[in-house]
Amino acid sequence: MPQLTHARQRGERFNAVLAAVVRRLPFGLSRIVPPSLLGFAVINGFTFAVDLTLLTALHSWLGLWLPVAITISYVFAFGLSYVLNRAFNFRSHASVGPQVAVYVVVVAVNYLVWILGVGTGLATLGLDYRLARVAAGCCEAVYMYCMMRWVVFREPSPTHHNRTTTPQG
Numbered sequence: 001m002p003q004l005t006h007a008r009q010r011g012e013r014f015n016a017v018l019a020a021v022v023r024r025l026p027f028g029l030s031r032i033v034p035p036s037l038l039g040f041a042v043i044n045g046f047t048f049a050v051d052l053t054l055l056t057a058l059h060s061w062l063g064l065w066l067p068v069a070i071t072i073s074y075v076f077a078f079g080l081s082y083v084l085n086r087a088f089n090f091r092s093h094a095s096v097g098p099q100v101a102v103y104v105v106v107v108a109v110n111y112l113v114w115i116l117g118v119g120t121g122l123a124t125l126g127l128d129y130r131l132a133r134v135a136a137g138c139c140e141a142v143y144m145y146c147m148m149r150w151v152v153f154r155e156p157s158p159t160h161h162n163r164t165t166t167p168q169g
Helices: 002-023 035-061 066-089 096-124 129-152
Strands: none
Touching: 002 035, 002 066, 035 066, 035 129, 066 096, 066 129, 096 129
């Protein structure tokens, strides 16, 4: 149980720092930027760096075929992103099984459309594969934040109990 307490405390500290940073944003951005967006940017900026590093190592240094290198680095980075976002950013306490199933579908769509579609497409058109991956990553970031916030880690809706009343008479 102490590990769970420490993990919650780390998540609370992470969110407190994000909220403090968001409160100091200029130009009225503090009213429209939620702390979870900043947390997503921090976490996914880190996991994107992991993705690019692994992609470069697999493709440039080990010579793996680009779609295979993209797939391996992508799967690793998105697994890491899920764990970090669940624990620190969205602090989800929902059941992991159904949540992971939804996340896998979101990631699969993301992979096919943005990573392979846009990333490989741009590289095929002659853009350096790393720049193509960055361009695809920008599209991917918008999609993934929206899906993680409003689909994968959505807050459960309050339970509405349907009460049936019987006529009194």
